[in-house]
Amino acid sequence: MTKMLLTHLKPGMKLAKDVYLDDGRLLLLSGFIIKPMYIKKLKLFNVPFVYIREGEDIPESEVCEEEVYREASRNIERVLKCVRDGKDIDTPAIKDTVNAIVKKVLENESAFMQLTGIRDIDSYTFLHSLDVCIYSVITGKALGMHRKDLTQLGLGAILHDIGKCKVPLEILMKPSKLTEEEFDIMKQHTVYGHDIIKNSPGLNETIASIACRHHEKWDGSGYPMGLKEYQIDIFSRIVTTADIYDALTSDRVYRRKNLPHEASSYILCNSSILFDPDISDAFIKNISIYPQGSVVVLNTGEVGKVLKEYRHMPERPKISVIACREGPPVLNPYIIDLLKAPDTFIVDILSSY
Ligand SMILES: [Fe+2]
Known part of the structure; x- marks a missing residue:
């Protein structure tokens, strides 16, 4: 994990830690691939540095x-x-x-x-x-x-x-x-x-x-x-x-x-x-309904990233829970397979990231 000044941040790098604002709002999630629009967003909120996973840049x-x-x-x-x-x-x-x-x-x-x-x-x-x-x-x-x-x-x-x-x-x-x-x-x-x-x-x-x-x-x-x-x-x-x-x-x-x-x-x-x-x-x-990597909110308040979309039931993908809407961040992400969790379902898709 490397501490990376915003001036050195490049598209394709992978975030190693969630990025929070001073008021506690979650801005970006660990595991996100840096894109030009995220750099713009970080600059907008005057975030001085982020943590990057080494050796995991995407092509x-x-x-x-x-x-x-x-x-x-x-x-x-x-x-x-x-x-x-x-x-x-x-x-x-x-x-x-x-x-x-x-x-x-x-x-x-x-x-x-x-x-x-x-x-x-x-x-x-x-x-x-x-x-x-x-x-x-x-x-x-x-x-x-x-x-x-x-x-x-x-x-x-x-x-x-x-x-x-x-x-x-x-x-x-x-x-x-x-x-x-x-x-x-x-x-x-x-x-x-x-x-x-x-x-x-x-x-x-x-x-x-x-x-x-x-x-x-x-x-x-x-x-x-x-x-x-x-x-x-x-x-x-x-x-x-x-x-x-x-x-x-x-x-x-x-x-x-x-x-x-x-x-x-x-x-x-x-x-x-x-x-x-x-x-x-x-x-x-x-058309991918919930493409791999998209971030969704569940009825339980958990926020997760889609790991796998099932072709026969695309509305119930396998999800890695990475945060909760309320409360502290999830330090050890865990998996919920919506195919096997009939009471849990997607209530929102976060498109602002
Ligand atoms: Fe039209």
Whole structure:
């Protein structure tokens, strides 16, 4: 164990001790891999040093995944702002972003799984686009799509809500339920999105169609055209599934987020109703609900890191308890296997770390 001044701390190092603030609040947990955003957080709270485990640095490629994600989020935020200001989509930047995501997912199917879902209400719009892109590309890969199609799918997914830039902000940000008239205006974002993409050099009709059809539903109950089943192209059917899952697992102005296993149940319950059954199946089998390393809170107040996700019951992973919400830190982490502990269940996922 080494005492490491913040000035010498680097991404990839592993924390050897929990980091507490002077007022007793827990900031970071022992065992966390240092990422650029943690260094920023430590600086923000004026933490002078931390303890690092020696010889346990993780490969740069894994830290690099976070860099791809951060660069992608900056790009999509910029693109959305440009379109809102009436400028063109920066097609080369958005293509670079999608190519980088497709490359990472092709290398490793669980790429980005610990990064998706980390957002607050303010960053919802652009991180939602990015996470829908990641989930869609992972699902497309699971369905056997090749790189060229994955790129089209990723571009359509990342730009699926671009038409919202043309919806008045008072409707877009309204904290309460929309009136019927307002909802009709909101629905137009699909058509606006299609027009924006169609008129952007370097983007094509396949990508524009995804923006147009991402609210169509398997049973024909969606909009804007009420298409059903295979009348909707496969790219749009994938993006619809990813869009709903990601929206359900996000905090919104008007409601609290659902837990990942609640959102996945919703997808499965609506398979063959709202969603293409083959796609919902591929989606649920390939998206990590509680990825290894994610930090969850149990109904007992214990805080634990996910050690292993069971494919047949992803909502009940094996957990290493590392802290308690109340009381002193756990000095010797212990294991709870939720498969064997029927009275214990996950009540929250800590996404702020
Ligand atoms: Fe949408």
